[in-house]
Amino acid sequence: MRILLTNDDGIFAEGLHVLAREVNKIAEIHVVAPDHEQSATGHAITMHRPLRAERVKFLHSTDLPAWAVNGTPADCVKLAVESILPHRPDLVISGINRGANLGTDVLYSGTVSAAIEAVILGIPAIAVSLTEYYEPRFEYAAEFVARLATVLLKQGAACDTLLNVNVPGCDREKVAGVVITKLGVRQYKNAFEKRSDPRGRSYYWLAGELVDTEHDEGSDVAAIKQSKISITPIQHDLTNYKLIEGLKEWSIEL
């Protein structure tokens, strides 16, 4: 089994290292990740400058095949699969992200976008995030995902779908279960903080607090609130199929 690992927190992020140590026990791994943090870059790809992939020492080893790329998470997966790796991977795992990727977060998330890129290339993928940002401990999430990867490959994953996994940041004894969920709603209030620069001109800095709006029991947001691991199957086809027939009735003219 060959697994490609990537992330959006950068190749030196702890979450990727802890993940690699676990997944290395069950598969042959390659690591291709951004050379610096690329959180919230969504599905961006690099078109107007060259990409470089530099071989790096990873997990204190020069034998482990790892490359740092001066691009986005989506770039890393594309470049890895199409140019760097000697073989096509059986699975791509992106993470472990420092901080949750729930509900509409997935549209901004570089972690999830790397997994979507894999699915676009026809490779099954898992995106994994730990909900704790300030004092993250990635060990349990890494063990869980290594087990999930084995199950997924045994079950035969649907190639058009990725699994978005969020693991609560609590102690492993307090993890209350695993649930299959749908994407919930995440809303932020006071998203921008307005400040003044030394010359008296205004600038804006994205900040904002999470608003507790989600009451849907079946959602990823609700699962995390209950200290459960959330697994959401996600597709990238954004078509609203229900509306296709209705729109045809509009008789829109040339």
Ligand code: MN
């Ligand atoms: Mn990140």
